[in-house]
Amino acid sequence: xxxxxxxxxxxxxxxxxxxxxxxxxxxxxxxxxxxxxxxxxxxxxxxxxxxxxxxxxxxxxxxxxxxxxxxxxxxxxxxxxxxxxxxxxxxxxxxxxxxxxxxxxxxxxxxxxxxxxxxxxxxx
Amino acid sequence: xxxxxxxxxxxxxxxxxxxxxxxxxxxxxxxxxxxxxxxxxxxxxxxxxxxxxxxxxxxxxxxxxxxxxxxxxxxxxxxxxxxxxxxxxxxxxxxxxxxxxxxxxxxxxxxxxxxxxxxxxxxxxxxxxxxxxxxxxxxxxxxxxxxxxxxxxxxxxxxxxxxxxxxxxxxxxxxxxxxxxxxxxxxxxxxxxxxxxxxxxxxxxxxxxxxxxxxxxxxxxxxxx
Numbered sequence: 001x002x003x004x005x006x007x008x009x010x011x012x013x014x015x016x017x018x019x020x021x022x023x024x025x026x027x028x029x030x031x032x033x034x035x036x037x038x039x040x041x042x043x044x045x046x047x048x049x050x051x052x053x054x055x056x057x058x059x060x061x062x063x064x065x066x067x068x069x070x071x072x073x074x075x076x077x078x079x080x081x082x083x084x085x086x087x088x089x090x091x092x093x094x095x096x097x098x099x100x101x102x103x104x105x106x107x108x109x110x111x112x113x114x115x116x117x118x119x120x121x122x123x124x
Numbered sequence: 125x126x127x128x129x130x131x132x133x134x135x136x137x138x139x140x141x142x143x144x145x146x147x148x149x150x151x152x153x154x155x156x157x158x159x160x161x162x163x164x165x166x167x168x169x170x171x172x173x174x175x176x177x178x179x180x181x182x183x184x185x186x187x188x189x190x191x192x193x194x195x196x197x198x199x200x201x202x203x204x205x206x207x208x209x210x211x212x213x214x215x216x217x218x219x220x221x222x223x224x225x226x227x228x229x230x231x232x233x234x235x236x237x238x239x240x241x242x243x244x245x246x247x248x249x250x251x252x253x254x255x256x257x258x259x260x261x262x263x264x265x266x267x268x269x270x271x272x273x274x275x276x277x278x279x280x281x282x283x284x285x286x287x288x289x290x291x292x293x294x295x296x297x298x299x300x301x302x303x304x305x306x307x308x309x310x311x312x313x314x315x316x317x318x319x320x321x322x323x324x325x326x327x328x329x330x331x332x333x334x335x336x337x338x339x340x341x342x343x344x345x346x347x348x349x
Contacts, residue, residue, distance in 0.1 A: 002226060002258035009144040017140055021128075027135050038260050038287045095286035098322050105322030109290070115144045115261075121137045 006039055006115055007047030013117045015055055023122035026057035030119045034067045035084075036095070036112035069112025071097070075104035082107075148262055151230035155237060155265025162242035165346050166250060168264055170288060171272030172281075173254030176298040178206045179331040180272060180340070181249050182213040187337050189214050192246040192346070197236045199228045199253045206251060215249075216240070227259040228252050234265075247346060260287040268344055274298040275308040282316035289320045294343045300328045300336070 010031060018026050029048070033039050041064035048062050072079045078101035098105050127139040159166050171177045181196055188194050195216040198207040207219040218236045220228065233250065240248075250266055252259050256273075271292040273281035276299050282289065289295070295317045303310050314326045325343040329336030 002261060005225070005227075005229075006144060006261075013140070013142050013144065017138060017142075021136075021138055036287065036290070038257050095290070095320050097290060097320060113145075113261075117140050117142045117144060119137050119139050121135045123135050 003039055003043040004047050007044050007051055009115075010044070010048050010117055011051030011055075011057070014057060014120055017117075018056065018120060018122050021122060022124050023056060023120075025123040026052075026055075026060045027121040027123065028061040028063060029057070029117065029121075030063045030065060032065045032067050032114065032116040032118045034069065034112040034114045036069045036109065037115060039115060065118065067111055067114055067116075070110045071099070071107045071112075072110050073099035073102060073104055074106040074108065075099060076102040078102065079110065145261065148230045151234055152263040152265040155230055155234055156267070158237060158242070159248070159265065159267070162245065163347075164242050164245045164248050165268075166248040166264075166266040167268045167270050167344060168250045168252060168259075168266035169270045169272065170252045170256060170259050170292075171254065171274075171296075171298075172256055172277060175254070175272045175274045175277060176296075176329075176331045177251050177254070177272050178209050180296065180298065180329065180337075181206075181210050181251055183331050183334050183337045184249060184341065185210060185213040185215040186334075187341060188247060188346075193244055194247045194249065195240060195245050196249045196251060197228075197233065198251045199232075201225075201253065210249075210251075222253055226253055226255045226257075227262050228264055229262045230264050256281075256285040256288045260290070263291070268293040270294045270296060270340075270344065272296045272298055273313065275300065275303040275306045275310065275313075278306070279308050279312065282313050282320070286320050289317055289324065292317075292321065292324055293345075294325045294327060294340070296327050296329055296336075296340060298329050298331050301330045301333065 045062045071082045082100050185194050196210045197218045199220045207217045210217045269291045297310050327340045327343050
């Protein structure tokens, strides 16, 4: 359950920053997850809420934003999105890592693998 | 830099933009630097339980030990079965029991590296915990990622694990001797992998019999080989 590892990092990060800012209550948290990560927001959110129990973040809302993947082609210089097939629930089906412009396999991932605590909303 | 945005409801919003994976990535870089300093080439080996990771490590040790000084880090939840098997093949082994954690991370590998005599080492084989999903997000600092699937796991092992293929340098399709009886098309597994990551090196092995091990060693591109 790598979601629990990530959730634990989110809880610690949020509480540390809220404490530094002198927060009395944490209202909400926004987390950005790259579309090419294996973190399921539903599960991460569940474990974050478990971690928030008995803290000033108890009951805080947890929002997830998807970071669209993008890559750079070392052959033709293309940099941008690399559209992937999705199902009806906006979840990816499969994955193809090649340049969408020239089809070359020598590509570097620029975005889409991150896990970021973007913002927290607090009462001081 | 933190940005504080006042909100109309009396709450304040703080922009943190803190990357949660950066600590692991930083330690992974430190591990890589340490390995490079001692000219040790590390391979992170990933695959499900029963795919043949340990048997492949045993064979790699047997094939390499006359030419290279090889050691291994064996990741497992609770047992020393793998470490004992690798030791019997003739390599120094550091056992890491993760307890319940489903992947090795850079810090746990760092703690193992300090216990090793890196000066007397050329190749380090890091056997990750038997799992093809969770370790995708946690680089440990190895130079090469080797992913193992086997024919007994069925025909969908590659298409169902696309993320782990992203960082793979070599894909091993093991138990090639059982492909026919399992009715698994190894060429299709290979096509699936190349569909995700064109240019990926794909090697067929029968680790138990030692078939394909030299091809695998070539594909790993150990320095000076």
